[in-house]
Amino acid sequence: MVLKILAVVIVAFLAYIVFFKKNREKDIIAKKNEQIEDEMVECPTCKTYVSQKEAIVSNGKFYCSKECLLNK
Ligand SMILES: [Zn+2]
Incomplete structure (x- = not known):
């Protein structure tokens, strides 16, 4: 049971990291585009x-x- 909760927490944590990283990459790309425009x-x-x-x-x-x- 404890193992199951731990697995869910790890999956949620990994999903959070992947989502956060994607958002960061989007931010960086958006900033680069702004610099080119500017x-x-x-x-x-x-x-x-x-x-x-x-x-x-x-x-x-x-x-x-x-x-x-x-x-x-
Ligand atoms: Zn002029």
């Missing part, structure tokens, strides 16, 4: 560094603002 790029007009998220993309180049896009 990569800084140089505006070709004013040479200011902006994050790709906020930049305006035109012909594969990243501009910090509409003014720089128009004054290229």
